[in-house]
Amino acid sequence: MTYTETGASTFVAQCLDGLQGTALEVGSLRNTSDAARLSDGWTTLTMAEWAKATDSAVITVDIRNREAQLARVLGADLMRRVTHRVGDAWAIVAGLDRLPVFAYLDGPNDADWHLLVAKRLHGTKRIAFDDANEHDLGPKAATAVPWLEANGYRRTIFDGRHICLEYNP
């Protein structure tokens, strides 16, 4: 598999290693310009490549409509594996009829919002957060990670900027 090389994309590839099924991303690839190239994680592309390689699927959710950008970056081949949902991810996650095998939570800088999303995703094999490290869980994971750890999850992968927990009750 080849993945676009950013810290986030390498991390998400590690989180997906060995999994097959449906992965969920909260916060879709934003901008395809050269200027934004290094600030975006390009995790949607990483997840789409994983889905193609493993006969899996991706649901990516964003409150803004990024369909045109996603189509331009991913292309028709990878887009076939990706369902793009537009709206508040909390409402969309609450309406899922089954849990994903992996969730990458890279939405708003709102810890309580991410806690609500994480609670709804309880039982998902791996859940990962952006902007978190072992010492500072950051603006997204601050309350969700302690709650997950009290409810069957343990930290498995962290690279100083992201953290992944695995369900191992």
Ligand SMILES: C[S@@+](CC[C@H](N)C(=O)[O-])C[C@H]1O[C@@H](n2cnc3c(N)ncnc32)[C@H](O)[C@@H]1O
């Ligand atoms: C950092 S970007 C995602 C980057 C992407 N994961 C990547 O690596 O390229 C965060 C995204 O979260 C979206 N967002 C903010 N609040 C949201 C919400 N309540 N529900 C869904 N998406 C939201 C923003 O529109 C923004 O595109």
